[in-house]
Amino acid sequence: CISTFKGDQKMDPEAVLECLKSHHLFAKAKICIAKSLPELQSPAGTANVWAVMAAIVLFSGGVDDIQKLIACLRRTTSTFSLLVVTELLYHMATLLHAMRETGIHISNRIHYNIFYSLYLLENSNHCTAMINAEIKYPGIKLTHEQQRILNHEIVPGQVMKIMAFAGTGKTLTLIKYSEKWSRLKFLYVAFNKSIVQQAKQVFPTNVTCKTFHGLAYEGVGKDYRKNGNLHNGKVTSYAVSFVLQNCPGQSRFIRAKTVVKTLEAFVASADESISVEHTPIWCRNTKGEQVLVAAEEKRIIVEEAQRIWDTMKTLNRSKQAPYKITHDGYLKLWQLKKPSLSKYDAVFVDEAQDCTRGFEQTDSENLVLCYGPVGLRERSEP
Template identity: 30%
Template sequence: MKLSKEQELILEKASGLKQKEILKINACAGSGKTTMLRHIALANPTSSFLYLAFNKAIAQKSAKVFPKNVEVKTLHALAYAFAKKHLGSFKLISNLKIFDIAHLFKDNRAEYLNAVLKEYKNFLKSDKNGTPYKEVATLYEAMLNNEMPITHDFYLKHYSLANQKDELNQYDYILLDEAQDSNSVMLSIFLNNTCKKILVGDTFQNIYGFNQTINALEKVKADFSLNLSTNYRSTQEILDYADSFLDAYSTKERVKMHSHLNEEAKIESTAFITRTNAGLIELINMLLEEKEDLESFALLKEPDSIFRLLFDIFSFRANRFEFISKENAFLKNFDSMFELRSYASYDAELSLALNLSEKNYDFKALKKLALKLYKNDKANIFLINTHLSKGLEWDKVILYNDFVKLRDLKAKIKEEKDREERAKKEFELEQELNLFYVAITRARFYLEDGSGN
């Protein structure tokens, strides 16, 4: 493969890095970020590399393409191994609810416990070594002493505070992929060592802001900053369409994308991309009602993750608490739908599920169909939401109608007088724009935009 001028410059800078120096690569969608990092590793065969992947799926995929001088891991895998070694056996839960922590405090008011939980989660994702809040310290100590289940964020923070830089210093280079979706504690681990550092990502693919991610490409001061602006996935028409929204709704500096797609247009794969789980359920409902040829369709999101909360709400309404899943056991703490709806004002996912539960759908039939469609090997038409679509591509993409209207958000920002509320709306616009950009740039040859944007 002949490298582009941008790639050659990156390779030259990467190979010449000194200890502790940082190279930052802002790479557009479809620019071959992993391929670029692979070329850097191949060009430096006597150097050792630690490639930090965004998640387990990316790690498994990347491990197959990197040369032997690259060790592929996730930060969570490093931290989890450390926790197993130093904390012994522990119970792991995916997310804390106020009912998981209530036994530690005398004040059991929902407002108080929600405030405590918010501060605790902020601390776990921060680069701070301590906290001024005794409640946060109480929670941290309870997890550390195995008095309650621990979370993924906890063992990552525990690894960060343990300052295991010697483990990282054994490598010549550390490569951080998907740098736009880091958080402060991840970044502190990445930076706190003597290695040569390369971080790569796409500013406009930061789509996990709801999980308090930060864009390391904007936060980190690098010795060298370079761009990858050539897209090898999509037609120029699709890239221009994506760029038009970045022009209209973002003030961030960027290099415009250029297509280098050397293939004849074809449609061998199609994806319907939604913004929400509710959108996926509506698409499945359409298939059920229209009796489409189902062998052509596949659902790429695990059905239980789409329907579990919804069915647990039905069990709650029917007072059949024994059928509520362990993941949503917190529902058992409420005495009425009124109480549940009041609590939902703190929980966007729950609020969305409650609204969906009031639609006149045959949800049992929908769940049955979803299970049938899940990862159908014969399919060439796929149903997926935007967050899961990241990193994937299809010949044709159809955007569903549940995306947020960007112009409406922009209008609300102009009308907002309160500085704090305006900042919240600006952040929301940034996240929704990024989601829309990700969805558009999954398309290779054809794009149908039903979003109304």
């Protein structure tokens, strides 16, 4: 099925195969095709390039193997475009998913490897580098979907959503949009600091580029750093176990784990106070068994988490790590203040699927949300 994939007509199969030879699974894939699928070989004995790539993916032992495949295909001599690479992998991921849906037993591992590799690709600098190259050529032809976005004038109170896969030009669309509507002031925000640094190089001057944490740091976080009460890492269960009060029930370390999870759930929410809704449903006891968290235990967890959070919020300097505000902590405080972004005509939110619900608290006239594959967000500090 993948062997019939229609790629870029400019693609040179021999050049691509030459690039693939550096992949450690190339020889295995070629032998497999020669023995099991000889009809996919040319009369000269050359293997079908699409079949070779599919075999490499199927033989992959992890995400690293697929990332190496992407690296081979991204070489300048491979004649492959980024869009063709992502389309091929999405085709394979879709096919594997369809096979499982129709009762064909195949490991979820392969689908995960492909999808996570695509997520890493979208969050790397490859896409931005491609955009940099495209901007140098003003004659680039936008798709009709991109043209529709560019022709749409945002009105107050409107939310516009852009949903697309990796390498399809979401960021390029935002750049072109801000160029067309140059009389407007835009704010571009993302979680990944490196993406924001790249964005500063490609967006026009009417766009301000910042990370979410960067915005929160200017509004709240800098005061905690000034007072020496900023935690540069994450609050650990080990550290929390030393500040918990002696209460009946779970051991201090087990309870510390649930308290940390509760705090994490709270800061990612839009809620103003910690409640039972933020506590985990399950936990592991001292025997390693997964058990339900009892109602009384949840009450204690909420009290402990709230006490730690209340202490975190104060600007008083603390020597104990759990009482120092984290980067996510001051981001939460900033969001709870419902900060105004009204000085911008619209806010571009890149990788909007990674946003916490707390971002809804910000006061902005218009939002332009860009969605890609759902995955773990890469956090950044200011």
